[in-house]
Amino acid sequence: MKNTNYRPLKAAVKMRQFLTAFATLSAVFFFFGCTTVRQNSRDPEVDRSDQFARAKVLFKEGNYEAAMKENQKLLSEGKAPGDMALYNMGLIFACSLNPKKDYLKALDTFKKLVSQYPDSSFAEEVKVWIQVLEEHQKITDERQKFLEEKRNLTREREILSQEREKLKYTVEKSRQLDIEIEKRRRQTQSR
Secondary structure (H helix, E strand, C coil): CCCCCHHHHHHHHHHHHHHHHHHHHHHHHHHHCCCCCCCCCCCHHHHHHHHHHHHHHHHHCCCHHHHHHHHHHHHHHCCCCHHHHHHHHHHHHHCCCCCCCCHHHHHHHHHHHHHHCCCCCCHHHHHHHHHHHHHHHHHHHHHHHHHHHHHHHHHHHHHHHHHHHHHHHHHHHHHHHHHHHHHHHHHHHHC
């Protein structure tokens, strides 16, 4: 029979690691999820971003879907810098306030930016985003495995509990039979 005493401890350690990593990533997303680092008016990106004024306003108003469409439109028309459109789209996907946030799409968008525009001024920042989002995905996958393991352990515990009840019933029936046998044995000896 396996010694399962270490399982709760192992699960607690995994949960602590998950919560620590989750808290770290949450802090990153909270502080940087919906903002850009590029707010310096002397930045050359500001001149390029004038074409994105409508998309920026929509984003700031929380109209993420319309901001996404505006960036997609600018990207498909080719009138605006593609790297900036992809950057903005990645931020919209990654924004923690966006009810339709999708970290995998953000990751794909940022990877697309790096591959299509390796010399972009956004490249270094996007590489950090990629690392953060990949770490988030890794933690999400580990969390899923942890939850699956928890479900399996819960099922196993229920099965063992049922078996224990069956054994208790069998032991009680056996005890009653032993009493009955002993009672009959005494009756036959007394005759």
